Amino acid sequence: MAVGWLVGIDIGGTFTDVVAIRGRDMRTAKLASRPDAPAAAISDGIAAVGLALEDIANVIHGTTRVTNAIVEDKLPPVALIATQGFSDSIEIGRLRRHELYRLDVPPKRPPLVPAEHRFGVDERMSFQGEVTRPLNEHAIKQAADDVRRSGVRSVAVCLLHSYINPDHERALASALREVVPHVSLSHRVNPEAREFERASSTVLNAAAMPVAVDYIDEILSGSALEGRFQLFHSAGGYASPDVARERPLILALSGPAAGVAGTAALARARGEDTLLTFDMGGTTTDVCLVRGGQIEVSSGRSIGGRPIRQPMAAVETIGAGGGSIVRLTPGGLSVGPDSAGAVPGPACYGMGGTLPTVTDANAVLGLLDPATRLGGTITLDVEGAKRSLAPIADALGKSITETALGVHRIANAAMARALRRVTVERGVDGRRCTLLAFGGAGPMHATGLAREVGIRRIIVPVASSAFSAYGCLLSDMSYTQQRTIRLKGAAFDADALEQTRAEMQDELSRPLLDQGLARADIAMAYVGLARYDGQSEAIAVPFDLPFDHDRFAIDFNRQHHEIFGYAMDEPWVLEGLRVTASRPSGIALGSLESDLHDHAPDTVGHRDCHFDAGGPTRTPCLSRPSLAPGREVAGPAIIVDAWSTTVVPPGWMIESDSYGNLVMREVAP
């Protein structure tokens, strides 16, 4: 029986990346995105790797659809039901403003739900989950009437302390489902304490439901992939369409998480200890820490100025990328956060852009391939790049090349800040990490960024320009949830832990069982979120079953010391429980030994590149497939493939491993 292909498709703002694998075969493609026609984009992607629908076993899809809808505020209207007296909490929020020294911008974003769509319902729970005001039938009916009259199609329900007792939210749900198609309950979306963050997440989820449902339905009806189609989620695995329809917020970090998940798979295959992902795109750069082959997971983040609390890959995003615009400031130069975007693009793309960008600096430095850039769709205009940088060079009294070097370096410094944050949060010394560079511009900036952070080893993975699509294939189907549990370390209530754990296991396993899996095939993973009594933020401490209280306390104290430099002989609290149910995919990096090292010409040519202010260096350009395993090449060198350029400056060595990954190391001090 012929085994089908696994296809990973990552649809981003500009490009759609496709990676298909079957056994040891691998195919990749990159095409222009068609955000308005997702079904066609999927079909085109499959065709681009030379496959037909019947060849396919499974498609795993990373999408920015939900993320973009949130960032661009293109979400349909939504209503909110809250405990009476608290329907304004979503607008009051946490009081803090984003900008300390600016009055010209509003201090915070207005809530997604305007006051006329917010309704209080007469009920109340205590923080221990006891009903202090019952929810009666009349109140339920009133809430349903209010929502019906508001005319919206989505409603979010966020009642106080529902994370500890969801009965009232459940009681409202059935009545609400009779009046609107999309109902989102806070204890399902995010069963954790702190009502503003939970309400914000639930409202976003409710608003995203019609977006996700339409999107998924269009793909499935247009492509006949029903049963062979999954969506990549923020926590680094993939989910069934049914789960994504009910909880579309899990897609908020779909694309970036796929790259991180691919990194984790690569780390496991190569036995890498601590990796930092470095995904540099056109307008933003994403970085994340991967330790021991495991993704670092965070409890939430803000997207488009709105808090989203969900277990998700701890990706840090900064507004600096290839298209970031360079400006003169009193201190020298600033890079970003505004971007030239796809249109008009950098000056060197010759599409009307005149403002200098990081990409223009790279063009001046000779780092961009004049011939094959972006698959030949764009002709590189180096003179245009120089013209764009000239005013800045003149103002500073520097040459164009010196200015370009400065821009390249400042972009690296800005990205280094993000790298530092993800390492500091976890108590990791960044200098001991290996950088894993992918995305359009990642392999071009990797050595410069490494220098800012003190990193001396870099991996440019196989399929680096479509690595997020590849990452989709290297991950497991998985479901992750996090719940507030708040058990005191002293006089530990092991029964309560077991009860919650079992409930979460049931809930998270259900969609896997629905896919026809046996219970025995489902892998469970547990993380305790622990803190000292009175601390706010908990740290993640993995544990195995059966739960060993003393072992856990030791692990918690050890990790606290690792992150913060001290531990205390003090009562601790198990604040929350994070549970993951997964079906291991069995796909590992090692199985790929295809024709990657083909008979491509060895040296494509030479280019004049600027690595420092000392003048141009004649640099050989090698085609990526020509780097056979074991053949080490000393910098300076440029490694090119159809979609990206890896820069190897003097003082660095590069070689390919047996999987097709490029490994660079610094040899000079």
Added chain:
Amino acid sequence: MNDVPRRAPSLPGEIDPFLIEVIRHALSAAAEEMSLVMTRSARSSVLREGGDLSSTITDADGELAAQGRDLPMHLGVMAYTVKHFLKRVPRERLRPGDAWLLNLPDIGGNHLPDVKLIRPIFHHGTLVAFAVNLAHWPDIGGAWPGSYYAEAFDSIQEGLRIPPIRLFTSDGVDREKLDFILANVRGPTEREGDIMAQMAATRAGERRVLELCDEHGADIVTATLARLCDLSEIEMREGLRAIPDGIYRGVDHMDLGGPGGGPAAVRVTIRIEGDEAEFDLSESDDVVTNHYNTTPFVVGSAVAYAARLLSGRDMQQNGGTLRPIRIVTRPGSLLDPGPNKPVVGGNHETSQRIVDAIFRAMEDVVPERISAGGPTTTAVLILSKPCDDGTWKTFFEVHGGGEGARHDRDGCPAVRVHLGNTGNTPVEMIEALHAVEVERQELRGGSGGDGQHRGGDGYAMTYRILAPRMMLTTCVDRMVVPPFGLLGGQNGKPYRLTLVRGEDGSEHAIPGVANLQVRRGDRIIIETCGGGGFGEARHGAALPG
């Protein structure tokens, strides 16, 4: 008081401008990291939920070089802290591995609860910088739990006064000194956790600065620190030059403590001349009868913030910002009260009124750069519960209000403004951690002032007491003198505090500066202010009420 340096700042060019930017990124990242480490591991809810803390890096002379994204109030004061610390502690006494604790208001400080930990950073034996973390402790001892004693007539009643002491050495914490401090504050376990978090924060800053020195050389890093200050000075001078020369006067009032117990005036005369400015606050009222006095360092912090907004320019806030500015205060006034006067509330109440007075002075000059009056108070409520073991459990909460309107937009509802930016505690956390139930948290409709652009609305909260007995402290200004409208806009509604006794339902107004006992079943209602409007309303009349 500052002397105006007459020397012209040197022109850019000595250090590679690209390298300056690279180092600036790294230093800002280091300061941000410090606060991140602090927030994540601190113990008090005011620190971890509210973020009432700040971090900076100064050069070896104490000049502010980089700061986190924290509170403008703290950051402005820390421009003075290390400089004055060095006057008390000669640098010869500093050792690698030291961290010094300090809270005395007269040593570059603001009020006793804001405790600073100062870590000198040595690179190969040479002092190159300081990492400083400031954290608001919810209790620093003194006459009343929470350390906001309404009746205080001197500083000693306000809590434990800590002159610079070497609390950490390269061998670790000095246990005896730590125990001495913990014996004098309420909630010693929590405080110990906070101190350790401050230690971890300054150590993170130290590590980053040393990495930078290793990479670029200590001389380049220190030259860059100086350069960054010069650059901010250039920006500030450019900004001041663009403001028409002239003498501008403004006044606003604190609710209480002034002549006859009524409002106390904060008066400013601003003289703009070329690229320099003088902010003369000497005509402000005398020392007040409550704790709304404040230190000249707090005045400097408020002026630095306001001047930056008036300049209309973007700059890194550091020691250079204030160089073209002369600040005058009068000894014996509430802004220069001399040592040993109570100052706990002045730190976040009077400081904000300085910003208000400056804005009023510039109302006709640069109206597009300022905003109408808003919640320029931290609106502190503290509820302390006596525990069976003799310790106290303290709930410290701040309350924002409606932002003042601007020339081009309405004010935002429910925010913190200007020098403050601490957040609130989520209702679910209040109820889980304290013997308090929150009965409502709702916007206060119609509280914003009318105008061409409306002021933002405040909100109302009701707290019900669940413990048999708790100690309540208030520190809420803007209850009498309302947030002002600008250029014909209406004033916002002021704050209102009400106590509803559980036993008989009787209602009592609570003063803005008070300590009182509350009992189970009592309710405390706070209605927060609306912002002032901007410009005359097109429909020509204020809304009723």
